[in-house]
Amino acid sequence: MAKRGPTRDAAALLFEQLSNKLAVGLAQRRGEVGVDLDARLGVGARLELTRNRLKNSVVLEADGGLLEVNAFQRSFWTGSQDERGWMSASAPTACGKTYLVLQWLLDQMRAKRARMVVYLAPTRALVSETETNLRDLLSSASLGADQIRVSSLPLTDEYLAMRNGGPPLVAVFTQERLHLFANALSDEMEIDLLIVDEAHKIGDAKRGVILQDAIERVTRASPKVRAVFISPATQNPHTLLDDAPPSANRQVVDSDAPTVLQNVLFAQQVKRQTTKYELAIRRGDEPESVGILSLTGRPVGLRKRIAFIAEALTGHRSGTLIYANGPDEAEKIAFLLNQGAVREALDPELAALADLSRKGVHPDYLLAPLVERGVAFHYGNMPSLLRSEIERLFKSGKIRFLVCTSTLIEGVNLSCRMIVLRGPRKGSGNHMLAHDFWNLAGRAGRWGDEFQGKIVCIDPHDEEAWPHGVPKRARYEIKRETDLVMEEPEELLGFLNKRADMSMDEVSRGSNLEQVSSYLISTFLRAGSVADAAFAKRHDPSFVTGLDKALAELCKVNRLPPTLIARHPGVSAIAMQSLLEFFGQHPGEPEDLVPAATEDDEAVASMMFVMQTINDHLYPAFKPDELIYGHAVTVQRWLRGWSLARMIQTRIENLRRSGKAVNIPKVCRQTMEMVEQTARFAAPKYISAYVDVLRLHLDGIGRADLLRDRFDIGLALEFGISTQTLLSLMEMGLSRMSAVALHEVIAMDDLDQDACRNWMRTNGNALESAGIPSIIVRELRERLLGETPPPAAAGETAD
Numbered sequence: 183m184a185k186r187g188p189t190r191d192a193a194a195l196l197f198e199q200l201s202n203k204l205a206v207g208l209a210q211r212r213g214e215v216g217v218d219l220d221a222r223l224g225v226g227a228r229l230e231l232t233r234n235r236l237k238n239s240v241v242l243e244a245d246g247g248l249l250e251v252n253a254f255q256r257s258f259w260t261g262s263q264d265e266r267g268w269m270s271a272s273a274p275t276a277c278g279k280t281y282l283v284l285q286w287l288l289d290q291m292r293a294k295r296a297r298m299v300v301y302l303a304p305t306r307a308l309v310s311e312t313e314t315n316l317r318d319l320l321s322s323a324s325l326g327a328d329q330i331r332v333s334s335l336p337l338t339d340e341y342l343a344m345r346n347g348g349p350p351l352v353a354v355f356t357q358e359r360l361h362l363f364a365n366a367l368s369d370e371m372e373i374d375l376l377i378v379d380e381a382h383k384i385g386d387a388k389r390g391v392i393l394q395d396a397i398e399r400v401t402r403a404s405p406k407v408r409a410v411f412i413s414p415a416t417q418n419p420h421t422l423l424d425d426a427p428p429s430a431n432r433q434v435v436d437s438d439a440p441t442v443l444q445n446v447l448f449a450q451q452v453k454r455q456t457t458k459y460e461l462a463i464r465r466g467d468e469p470e471s472v473g474i475l476s477l478t479g480r481p482v483g484l485r486k487r488i489a490f491i492a493e494a495l496t497g498h499r500s501g502t503l504i505y506a507n508g509p510d511e512a513e514k515i516a517f518l519l520n521q522g523a524v525r526e527a528l529d530p531e532l533a534a535l536a537d538l539s540r541k542g543v544h545p546d547y548l549l550a551p552l553v554e555r556g557v558a559f560h561y562g563n564m565p566s567l568l569r570s571e572i573e574r575l576f577k578s579g580k581i582r583f584l585v586c587t588s589t590l591i592e593g594v595n596l597s598c599r600m601i602v603l604r605g606p607r608k609g610s611g612n613h614m615l616a617h618d619f620w621n622l623a624g625r626a627g628r629w630g631d632e633f634q635g636k637i638v639c640i641d642p643h644d645e646e647a648w649p650h651g652v653p654k655r656a657r658y659e660i661k662r663e664t665d666l667v668m669e670e671p672e673e674l675l676g677f678l679n680k681r682a683d684m685s686m687d688e689v690s691r692g693s694n695l696e697q698v699s700s701y702l703i704s705t706f707l708r709a710g711s712v713a714d715a716a717f718a719k720r721h722d723p724s725f726v727t728g729l730d731k732a733l734a735e736l737c738k739v740n741r742l743p744p745t746l747i748a749r750h751p752g753v754s755a756i757a758m759q760s761l762l763e764f765f766g767q768h769p770g771e772p773e774d775l776v777p778a779a780t781e782d783d784e785a786v787a788s789m790m791f792v793m794q795t796i797n798d799h800l801y802p803a804f805k806p807d808e809l810i811y812g813h814a815v816t817v818q819r820w821l822r823g824w825s826l827a828r829m830i831q832t833r834i835e836n837l838r839r840s841g842k843a844v845n846i847p848k849v850c851r852q853t854m855e856m857v858e859q860t861a862r863f864a865a866p867k868y869i870s871a872y873v874d875v876l877r878l879h880l881d882g883i884g885r886a887d888l889l890r891d892r893f894d895i896g897l898a899l900e901f902g903i904s905t906q907t908l909l910s911l912m913e914m915g916l917s918r919m920s921a922v923a924l925h926e927v928i929a930m931d932d933l934d935q936d937a938c939r940n941w942m943r944t945n946g947n948a949l950e951s952a953g954i955p956s957i958i959v960r961e962l963r964e965r966l967l968g969e970t971p972p973p974a975a976a977g978e979t980a981d
Contacts, residue, residue: 823902
């Protein structure tokens with residue numbers, strides 16, 4: 183390694199000129215460049231340095247301070263000041279998009295240019311991360327909740343308080359939560375600024391239509407809203423501005439500038455030597471050999487191959503991320519890595535994470551013994567508190583190996599030194615395309631944390647693992663799911679013409695067509711035609727005319743008000759009309775149609791009836807029929823506020839009583855998936871539609887009294903709440919795991935937020951003695967009492 187001197191100083195000046203001061207700061211922290219750079223420069227160089235720093239800074243509108251930025255960030259900041267502007271910003275992963283946008287958002291609010299901001303993120307994991315980052319930024323700026331509020335719950339109290347002179351509000355939502363929020367306000371909402379993160383997800387086959395509908399719903403309710411779309415290295419970021427209001431000024435910020443060096447390495451077995459792998463770096467189209475890697479054991483099987491190569495490449499360092507094609511594979515690779523870990527004195531933070539795993543999931547959940555040795559796995563269905571703590575300890579270097587699934591493609595900001603992968607897939611066996619590969623690979627060498635990142639691709643010439651070869655950098659083409667479906671006009675028109683007579687099985691086979699047709703029907707019923715809709719200008723006029731004709735015929739029998747249909751994006755008005763007719767023809771008592779309260783003796787039977795009715799009339803969301811009981815039990819337990827640990831333990835006990843073999847890791851994964859896919863996704867979507875249609879029916883027969891005032895069913899299912907105390911705890915920003923743990927030791931079910939805080943002040947010191955994990959206690963103190971955790975000890979951040 184070269185010694186410090188003029189050459190290093192000149193390199194630092196060059197980085198400054200390239201607006202990459204974070205790299206200079208990293209070099210200074212690592213002793214590569216002296217910290218007193220300014221003092222060592224001559225007058226001319228010092229003037230040049232000052233000029234570069236001013237050029238690569240933006241002025242904070244709120245207080246006139248300076249924020250140093252890179253070229254992309256400067257373009258974004260200067261281009262986003264238009265009060266009538268819609269902006270689409272695209273840049274590679276790891277260039278500081280999210281950090282800059284959050285800084286800008288808060289500056290806009292402090293400068294009183296926005297009071298109500300909605301930040302849309304595609305997943306709950308990213309919602310949780312964004313909410314935490316915003317709170318941290320507010321704390322570092324010494325801004326309390328009385329100055330700017332942050333919330334991820336789609337409740338109206340804080341919005342109404344803001345409208346009545348209370349503090350400005352940032353609402354961090356998924357698209358589904360935004361619809362719940364709009365429903366609660368009957369679309370009477372004034373939003374100043376809408377930020378859509380991972381905006382390319384508007385093309386997602388499952389939820390892209392719901393995202394598009396959410397954006398359009400905000401625009402209809404708040405015609406003067408400013409909108410910012412953020413996407414990773416897309417081909418056509420301007421596409422996201424196509425539907426902007428005519429009065430909006432449109433701006434695109436597009437960058438390809440890298441902020442870290444990312445090297446793609448190939449690992450290929452040496453012929454006839456299974457424990458030796460040749461490493462080569464990709465230079466253009468040709469690999470260039472860099473050496474031989476020796477493994478510590480024979481890699482019998484693909485999982486061992488991945489684990490042993492990752493272990494050999496990492497050595498005694500930390501920061502290695504291994505990609506796995508699914509939760510089961512992630513756990514098994516992590517277990518292999520754990521066996522090679524050196525036993526050391528147990529770190530207190532790793533011990534606390536293991537304790538949270540045992541108490542929050544199950545005593546035998548595989549994560550606990552692994553994290554005690556610095557190894558972890560990470561997937562989307564895990565509880566958010568557990569997942570975020572894993573991410574924090576991985577960033578600090580205490581977790582050396584992290585085996586992850588496709589959750590990280592959804593925008594979670596987790597950096598690493600090296601990513602190891604073989605034949606990466608996304609979804610049900612689909613080989614990962616180039617844009618997703620590079621979205622994931624962008625985690626290697628996060629800006630400001632590393633100078634470079636390594637992306638290690640195992641068996642690059644194996645056509646089964648890499649059918650199209652190791653992807654080269656490619657930009658993602660944004661295409662709305664609605665536009666993609668409408669590019670096949672005959673197929674869509676044929677579906678619409680047959681939809682009224684289709685069975686539910688036929689509908690489910692065309693799920694993408696059902697999603698888009700639901701959107702088109704809602705648009706038609708709201709406006710009387712789709713000819714003036716924003717999407718119409720992108721399609722052949724004769725096709726649009728054909729759509730109007732098919733939709734008019736399909737909607738002839740509709741008796742549902744357009745406002746009810748708009749409340750349920752992705753649920754067909756034709757299906758809801760079928761449900762309304764079923765209610766009208768039901769031979770039993772009207773009470774039999776009403777979902778029973780969670781404490782009712784017939785709660786599970788009632789939920790089974792509701793789910794079967796949904797399968798028959800709305801959409802076959804709870805199939806197969808023999809699993810309806812399991813779906814109903816899961817939803818009822820979730821609504822009752824059961825903890826994940828209790829749900830898992832009860833399921834294990836039931837399996838053992840029935841004489842069945844119990845695979846605890848599998849039961850843990852299956853229960854988490856059932857909670858996420860059934861209780862938190864399918865149930866809120868379809869049961870809330872069922873209840874709304876039922877309310878219309880009961881109003882019509884004079885029995886509105888049967889649907890007593892309760893929590894909104896969509897909100898209750900999204901968060902798994904059934905009491906005021908539990909709702910109050912989650913309103914204060916607690917994860918559900920922490921809220922349920924505290925709720926279980928609070929005797930009262932009717933506490934508001936102030937009463938919860940008072941309870942915590944009185945009883946908080948006894949919580950760990952009551953068996954509540956220390957990580958949960960820490961979150962309770964932060965969120966309820968405003969206590970700041972002690973700073974990390976020296977040396978905690980990995981070098």
